[in-house]
Amino acid sequence: MKLGRLQFYISLINDGLAEQGRGRRLLDGKACHILAAKETAMGTMNISLPDPMKSWVEDQAKSGRYANSSDYVRDLIRRDRMRHDAIAEIQAAVDAGIASGPAKSFDCNAFKARMHAKHAGK
Incomplete structure (x- = not known):
């Protein structure tokens, strides 16, 4: 399949439908792949x-x-x-x-104190 310079091949992930069109589209709220290509050839x-x-x-x-x-x-x-x-x-x-090396000991209370001090004025 060959597409024109301004055409896009849209392959919808959620429902597997494919459609050719111009520009970016989101159909029915489905996520889609948009592959822009001057020429897309498909092998067999x-x-x-x-x-x-x-x-x-x-x-x-x-x-x-x-x-x-x-x-x-x-x-x-x-x-x-x-x-x-x-x-x-x-x-x-x-x-x-x-x-990164062996794990270091973690003091939960010291961490909380640092975070409270850091974000106290916000």
Whole structure:
């Protein structure tokens, strides 16, 4: 699928519908991805699935939530990428915590006293 210079491809996350249009839109209060591109080409990939999985994918497309089977698979990949990015972000925070060295003792009462003193005039 190729889009014109001013066109955007909008893929709605919450209901999986896709629509081409101009400018930024938020339909029915749903969150959406907006991918701006001068040209977006889509490749083709053949995937072998067991019959029960194939039926599931087709049922998702027939439910009206997705335009077709490809749209459903694209949504799965998009969600998997977001999940992967979130895990990587959490792992980076864990690594930073480990690299910061051993934990120091924490005095809750001293912390509260500092915070009360710091924010007393506000």
